[in-house]
Amino acid sequence: MNRDELARLVREYLLCGHLIDRAGAPLLIGPYGRDAMRDVAIEEWRGASPIYTRRIQQLLGFARGDVETVFKGMQIDIGAPPQFMDFRYRVHDAGRGEFWLDHCGALMDVEPMGDDYVKAMCHDIEDPTFDATAWATDPRARMTPIHRPPRRPADRHPHCAWDVTIDPGAEALPEPDEVGRMAVTRVAQLPVATIDPTDEGRADYTGPLQDDVRFEEFSASALCALLDEIAVQHHLLAQSFLDAVGRRWGHDAAVDIGRRHLTGIGAVTSGRLAALLGVAGGGAAGVARVLDLHPAFRPRSYVELRIELDGDAVRLAFGDCVALHEELVPSWPQLLTAGGPEPLTAIVQGVDPRARVAATGERAWEVVVDPAATPAQEPKEVVLTRFSTGADFAFAER
Numbered sequence: 194m195n196r197d198e199l200a201r202l203v204r205e206y207l208l209c210g211h212l213i214d215r216a217g218a219p220l221l222i223g224p225y226g227r228d229a230m231r232d233v234a235i236e237e238w239r240g241a242s243p244i245y246t247r248r249i250q251q252l253l254g255f256a257r258g259d260v261e262t263v264f265k266g267m268q269i270d271i272g273a274p275p276q277f278m279d280f281r282y283r284v285h286d287a288g289r290g291e292f293w294l295d296h297c298g299a300l301m302d303v304e305p306m307g308d309d310y311v312k313a314m315c316h317d318i319e320d321p322t323f324d325a326t327a328w329a330t331d332p333r334a335r336m337t338p339i340h341r342p343p344r345r346p347a348d349r350h351p352h353c354a355w356d357v358t359i360d361p362g363a364e365a366l367p368e369p370d371e372v373g374r375m376a377v378t379r380v381a382q383l384p385v386a387t388i389d390p391t392d393e394g395r396a397d398y399t400g401p402l403q404d405d406v407r408f409e410e411f412s413a414s415a416l417c418a419l420l421d422e423i424a425v426q427h428h429l430l431a432q433s434f435l436d437a438v439g440r441r442w443g444h445d446a447a448v449d450i451g452r453r454h455l456t457g458i459g460a461v462t463s464g465r466l467a468a469l470l471g472v473a474g475g476g477a478a479g480v481a482r483v484l485d486l487h488p489a490f491r492p493r494s495y496v497e498l499r500i501e502l503d504g505d506a507v508r509l510a511f512g513d514c515v516a517l518h519e520e521l522v523p524s525w526p527q528l529l530t531a532g533g534p535e536p537l538t539a540i541v542q543g544v545d546p547r548a549r550v551a552a553t554g555e556r557a558w559e560v561v562v563d564p565a566a567t568p569a570q571e572p573k574e575v576v577l578t579r580f581s582t583g584a585d586f587a588f589a590e591r
Contacts, residue, residue, distance in 0.1 A: 438450050530555065
């Protein structure tokens with residue numbers, strides 16, 4: 194892939210990572226209620242965000258410990274995918290800045306559900322999780338709302354606005370408990386990706402804060418490293434979600450919800466990637482292409498997925514990789530080997546609904562695309578994930 198194509202893929206990874214939470218929330222609201230969904234979301238983001246924020250700072254060399262560092266990290270965070278979550282930033286000095294959202298896709302998702310859901314997201318969840326994200330830069334950092342939803346008047350813009358301060362005299366916040374839990378995972382302990390500084394294009398983000406990060410300016414090496422690190426963000430957030438689920442309702446619930454969660458997010462992600470790559474409905478070749486790039490199976494230092502294309506069939510197998518040895522909660526590859534083929538079937542049918550999956554071994558499958566087959570209907574988990582406007586969001590050229 195060339196640099197422009199890699200840059201578009203980076204934006205897709207960021208958006209699809211955001212939908213991980215959107216795929217999980219509906220699975221909890223029904224059986225457990227809104228308050229349980231809220232509490233899991235808080236712990237989910239608090240566990241993952243500080244870890245991957247520091248990894249991105251290290252990757253792109255901008256860990257200066259100031260407000261600009263906070264903002265740069267947010268620009269490459271699945272919690273704030275560009276345009277869908279249209280964050281704007283203003284830096285006053287090293288210790289103070291502001292951000293606001295000209296468009297908040299997450300708000301567009303929950304606003305029709307009423308003020309209680311808006312408050313749960315924009316107050317109850319954001320207060321502790323925003324501070325956890327800032328904590329990764331400096332434990333004395335604070336994010337304080339200037340205004341936020343519920344919107345009064347109903348069409349208020351920007352959707353919200355926040356002050357960010359780093360006060361040397363402020364009390365340092367303790368490390369979130371969830372960070373300590375997630376730090377023991379094998380995905381959190383992966384070496385940070387590396388960038389070849391001799392490759393053509395930008396190799397870091399040490400220059401001034403950009404209004405919109407022009408990923409096209411980065412080198413191919415930097416973009417490939419970013420894709421690997423954003424895939425790590427996906428895995429961290431998904432495992433942090435299941436950790437919060439498992440501590441409440443047990444391991445079996447975590448496995449069941451995890452497989453349904455992967456069904457929803459995996460299929461929506463594969464559909465978006467297929468559209469980006471121009472291979473939607475493209476048979477076995479399209480399925481193989483998307484599986485090779487799907488963030489559930491990246492980075493290769495974590496997930497070894499062997500893909501072999503043979504006519505109308507694709508043969509898949511996991512090697513004995515790091516992802517198959519997670520102990521805190523099951524990784525996505527472990528969930529795929531824990532039961533039937535439903536999550537993998539949904540993922541490949543997101544590319545071509547004529548695809549069918551059969552297990553050929555303990556961690557091996559064959560995907561066959563029959564041109565004459567009746568297109569399969571989407572599973573309910575995919576339909577629930579599509580509730581988010583992010584599922585069909587279209588990026589604009591800026």
